[in-house]
Amino acid sequence: MTRSPVKVLYIDDEENNLIAFKASFRRQYEIYTANSAAEGLKVLENLPIEVIIADQKMPQTTGVEFFKSITTTFPDPVRILLTGYTDISALADAINHGDIYRYITKPWNDLELHNSIKNAHDAYRSKIDLRNKIKELEKTNDELNRFIYSISHELRAPLVSVIGIVNLVKMEGLYHSSGEYWELIESCSSKLDYYIQKTLQYYKNNKNVTDKSEIDFKQLVDEIIELYAYSYKDTTFNININQAQKFIGDSFRIEVILGNLISNAIKYQKTSNKEKTVEISIEVNKFSAEILIKDNGLGILNEHLEKIFTQFFKSKNNQGSGLGLFIVKEALNKINGKISVSSDLDYGTTFKITIPNAT
Amino acid sequence: MVPLSKLLFQMPLKLKRPIRVMLIDDNTIDLKINSKIIGITKLFDDIILCQSGEEAIAYFLANEKERERLPHLILLDIQMPEMDGFEFLDNYKLLPEELKDNTRIAMLSSTLDFGDIRRAEANPYVIKLLKKPLYPAQLQAVFTSCFIIKE
Numbered sequence: 001m002t003r004s005p006v007k008v009l010y011i012d013d014e015e016n017n018l019i020a021f022k023a024s025f026r027r028q029y030e031i032y033t034a035n036s037a038a039e040g041l042k043v044l045e046n047l048p049i050e051v052i053i054a055d056q057k058m059p060q061t062t063g064v065e066f067f068k069s070i071t072t073t074f075p076d077p078v079r080i081l082l083t084g085y086t087d088i089s090a091l092a093d094a095i096n097h098g099d100i101y102r103y104i105t106k107p108w109n110d111l112e113l114h115n116s117i118k119n120a121h122d123a124y125r126s127k128i129d130l131r132n133k134i135k136e137l138e139k140t141n142d143e144l145n146r147f148i149y150s151i152s153h154e155l156r157a158p159l160v161s162v163i164g165i166v167n168l169v170k171m172e173g174l175y176h177s178s179g180e181y182w183e184l185i186e187s188c189s190s191k192l193d194y195y196i197q198k199t200l201q202y203y204k205n206n207k208n209v210t211d212k213s214e215i216d217f218k219q220l221v222d223e224i225i226e227l228y229a230y231s232y233k234d235t236t237f238n239i240n241i242n243q244a245q246k247f248i249g250d251s252f253r254i255e256v257i258l259g260n261l262i263s264n265a266i267k268y269q270k271t272s273n274k275e276k277t278v279e280i281s282i283e284v285n286k287f288s289a290e291i292l293i294k295d296n297g298l299g300i301l302n303e304h305l306e307k308i309f310t311q312f313f314k315s316k317n318n319q320g321s322g323l324g325l326f327i328v329k330e331a332l333n334k335i336n337g338k339i340s341v342s343s344d345l346d347y348g349t350t351f352k353i354t355i356p357n358a359t
Numbered sequence: 360m361v362p363l364s365k366l367l368f369q370m371p372l373k374l375k376r377p378i379r380v381m382l383i384d385d386n387t388i389d390l391k392i393n394s395k396i397i398g399i400t401k402l403f404d405d406i407i408l409c410q411s412g413e414e415a416i417a418y419f420l421a422n423e424k425e426r427e428r429l430p431h432l433i434l435l436d437i438q439m440p441e442m443d444g445f446e447f448l449d450n451y452k453l454l455p456e457e458l459k460d461n462t463r464i465a466m467l468s469s470t471l472d473f474g475d476i477r478r479a480e481a482n483p484y485v486i487k488l489l490k491k492p493l494y495p496a497q498l499q500a501v502f503t504s505c506f507i508i509k510e
Contacts, residue, residue: 152471153438157386157491160469164392164492171399171495200471252473 005030006121007047011040011066012055012082017106021053024110029117037061037069044070049077051120053113055106056083056094064094071099076127078120080113082106148203156196162189191321198323201256205331212358213251217241217282217289220255221262228263232276235266240281247284248358253331258291260324261351265295270346273297289355296348305341369486372461373507374431377404381430383415383447384467385439393434393467393493400495402502403432411439412447419451419458431461432505434489437468437475444468448482463505465489 008029010021018033025031032047034040036058043049054063061069067079081094084106094100101123102116166186169175175182218241229235265278279294300308300315307313309329312322332339336356343349380403384390390408397403407430409415415433422428437444444466451459464484469491470476479488486505489497 149472153469156471157389157438157469160491161386161388161392164389164396167492167494168392168395168399171396197471204473 006051006117007032007049008051008053008117009034009040009043009047009049009077010053011035011037011058011063013058014055017055025114025117028114037066040066041070044074044077049074050124051080051117052077053080053082053117056081064097064100067094067100068097071097075099076124078124078127080104080116080120082108148200151196152200156193159189159193159196163193195321195323198321198327202323202327202330205253205256205327205334208334210250210335211252212248215247215249215251215254217243217247217284220258221280221282224255224259224262228259228266232266232269235269235276235278238277238279240279243282243284243289245284245286245357246359247289249289249355250335253335254355256331257328257337257353257355258293260328261293261353264324265293265297265349268349269295269297284357286357286359288357289353291353291355292350293353294348294350299345299348300341300343301345302343305343308341309339368463368484371505371507372431372463373509374461375509378432378506378508379403379405379407379428379430380432380434381407381409381415381418382434382467383409383412383439383444384434384436385410386436389436389491396493396495397498400498400502402498412442412444412450415447416450416454419454423455423458426458426461429458429462431463432501433462433464434467434493435464437466437470437479445478445482448484451484465501467491467493 006029008025009032010018011034012018012021013035015035018035022031022033032043032049034043037054037060040052040054044052052067054066056063063081063083067081078101079099080102081091081100082104083091091103094103101120104113104116162185166182166189169177169182221239221241225237225239229237262278262280269276273296275296277296279292281292283290304313304315308325311326313326314320314322329339331337332353332355338354340352341349380397382390382393382397384393387410390410394406394408397406407418409418419429435444435447439447442450448464451464463486465487466479466485467489468475468479476488479485487501489501
């Protein structure tokens with residue numbers, strides 16, 4: 001692709017300089033000239049100028065004054081200041097307020113000026129490219145947001161209807177009327193729903209917004225247990241929450257972390273275990289919340305311990321999605337939390353978490 | 360702080376049977392499923408089905424003179440074409456006060472969107488956001504918190 005030549009505006013009150021500039025550069029650039037700041041402004045208003053060169057010493061408006069006057073109206077063109085004498089204060093002013101890219105002394109050296117214009121134009125291009133890229137990204141991000149919103153509605157709504165129908169089948173005593181088919185439909189739908197929910201959690205966690213709200217751990221843990229213990233009525237919970245301090249943190253991420261860990265502790269149990277217990281203790285102090293979640297369930301193989309936080313890692317024996325602990329780890333990363341795990345196969349697993357208190 | 364209006368619209372109602380519930384949902388399958396669930400709970404004597412917010416508002420206006428036909432509880436879906444659940448609430452707000460005196464509203468949706476959940480919690484008319492699928496126990500809890508039945 002050949003680009004049209006760079007559009008350069010040169011403002012100088014000395015006619016001879018304008019002529020000399022045109023003579024030297026007309027082959028390389030598309031040149032517009034003006035003999036005063038006011039004339040220069042007219043050109044700017046009508047043409048997409050990319051590089052502006054202005055002489056400092058002009059009657060009425062100086063080069064720096066001109067550059068200052070257009071910082072908000074024409075922020076994009078890159079500016080080069082020409083001056084015949086070394087005026088330190090004008091120079092400082094130019095750099096500080098006029099957003100000047102280069103400063104060149106008169107009489108100019110053709111090669112130096114040419115290089116400056118070339119570099120100035122590169123700077124102009126990258127500024128514009130960056131802005132376009134940002135616009136594009138904002139658009140993509142916006143589309144992604146809407147896509148996620150529609151997944152959570154359009155994809156999940158009919159699935160939830162299916163789960164509702166299976167519930168009705170149960171309530172009407174028809175669950176065992178077709179062999180195990182209803183049971184299979186139920187297990188497939190709840191698995192799919194689980195994936196949708198985890199995907200949304202992962203996506204929301206990836207966004208960089210962190211909220212700071214007050215967290216009542218007792219209430220949060222109660223809600224989570226009510227939610228997940230619903231279909232596991234035979235689990236005993238030993239809850240010990242010591243929160244005398246106010247705790248400020250990211251409520252969505254903390255809920256995701258505790259939700260995933262507590263539901264794992266409930267789910268991964270041995271069917272033979274007569275005393276299924278989950279122990280949750282939380283200590284809140286000025287600096288952090290120290291959380292311990294301990295179960296007496298299946299436990300984790302030693303060689304798997306390092307891999308459980310990686311995406312899509314599943315052990316052969318369990319019906320996991322390979323997402324839960326990965327999301328826990330990601331969410332903890334976002335809020336500067338820490339996690340450690342210890343486990344004995346067949347005796348249970350303990351997770352220890354530290355979440356900083358933002359008070 | 361809970362705003363006063365929220366407290367006002369959430370006070371339990373003293374009612375005599377028959378008690379009516381209105382379902383607003385564009386999805387006919389969900390209307391069917393939730394009618395069945397409501398039937399199983401035996402909490403309500405009559406079910407009014409509306410396939411859109413517009414239809415529900417029209418029902419209120421049409422029964423201005425026969426208030427005994429108005430619902431005591433509305434179960435309101437969020438995602439609906441044209442008038443969604445929140446727009447319904449905006450329109451409902453404009454109805455004459457005396458038509459709303461004996462009605463409580465719960466939202467019933469499969470949404471997981473935080474924005475939706477916050478908006479539902481913030482709306483003074485909404486006593487609870489119920490999650491689909493609806494379970495009889497949840498409906499029972501809403502019923503108990505909303506109504507005191509006079510024999």
